[in-house]
Amino acid sequence: MNNNTVKVALVTGGSRGLGKDMALALAQQGTNVIFTYNSQAEEAQTVLAAIEKTGRKAAALQLNVAATGTFNTFVEQVNTVLKEQLQAEKIDYLVNNAGIGIHVPFASTTEEQFDTLMNIHLKGTFFLTQKMLPLLADGGGIVNLSSGLARFSIPGFAAYAAMKGAIETLSRYQAKELGGRRIRVNVVAPGPIETDFGGGAVRDNREMNSFLSSQTALGRVGMADDIGCVVAFLCSDAAKWVNAQRIEASGGIFL
Numbered sequence: 001m002n003n004n005t006v007k008v009a010l011v012t013g014g015s016r017g018l019g020k021d022m023a024l025a026l027a028q029q030g031t032n033v034i035f036t037y038n039s040q041a042e043e044a045q046t047v048l049a050a051i052e053k054t055g056r057k058a059a060a061l062q063l064n065v066a067a068t069g070t071f072n073t074f075v076e077q078v079n080t081v082l083k084e085q086l087q088a089e090k091i092d093y094l095v096n097n098a099g100i101g102i103h104v105p106f107a108s109t110t111e112e113q114f115d116t117l118m119n120i121h122l123k124g125t126f127f128l129t130q131k132m133l134p135l136l137a138d139g140g141g142i143v144n145l146s147s148g149l150a151r152f153s154i155p156g157f158a159a160y161a162a163m164k165g166a167i168e169t170l171s172r173y174q175a176k177e178l179g180g181r182r183i184r185v186n187v188v189a190p191g192p193i194e195t196d197f198g199g200g201a202v203r204d205n206r207e208m209n210s211f212l213s214s215q216t217a218l219g220r221v222g223m224a225d226d227i228g229c230v231v232a233f234l235c236s237d238a239a240k241w242v243n244a245q246r247i248e249a250s251g252g253i254f255l
Helices: 017-028 041-053 068-084 111-135 158-181 197-204 206-214 225-234
Strands: 008-011 032-037 058-062 091-096 136-145 184-190 246-249
Touching (some): 008 017, 032 068, 058 068, 111 158, 136 225, 184 225
Parallel strands (some): 136 184
């Protein structure tokens, strides 16, 4: 862990949606935050300002998680931010959140769509985490994002859900292999959430929203702040004995 009392978390895809709420929830519990954005530079600045209002330090770095060739340079940038802006040597928590959704039937999924999802969700997560290991503090934690769709099946998400299933397997292996460094690895699997993810279908399609709500024990679909607090918990000492677990935050859907 860092010598100072303030922990540092790195969240990928933190400029909007779930990642934005994760970054804010982490800051509100007293964690300094580095977050990445791909193309939404203005939105990233808005999140940066919101984090700084909590009294915590923050930095926003551009990163395309599908571009593995840029990861060495990115790690160098993180190292510079740690030393020059956050007065820290390591990050304590890595949250692999960045992702996209492609809704397409299995029978018509193209290789290009499959590769896009694989490069972002699986290959990017695999190799970014690998590259970040020297900067991840012993005794820290990793949170990988999966989806309720890895447990239940809704037509149109075969490729996306397959990547998330792979993430869940990868997370168990990471927990096993990084246990010697006391690094915990857990998975958060959101259910349907009202964000702009996947074109905002859950939020904007009233029929879909109503159906999914009717299948959820708590009677509604999720909001972004239903997920950020779960990630913040896993990135805290309160979760020190939680390891290699899949936590589904879905309000109890399709039980």
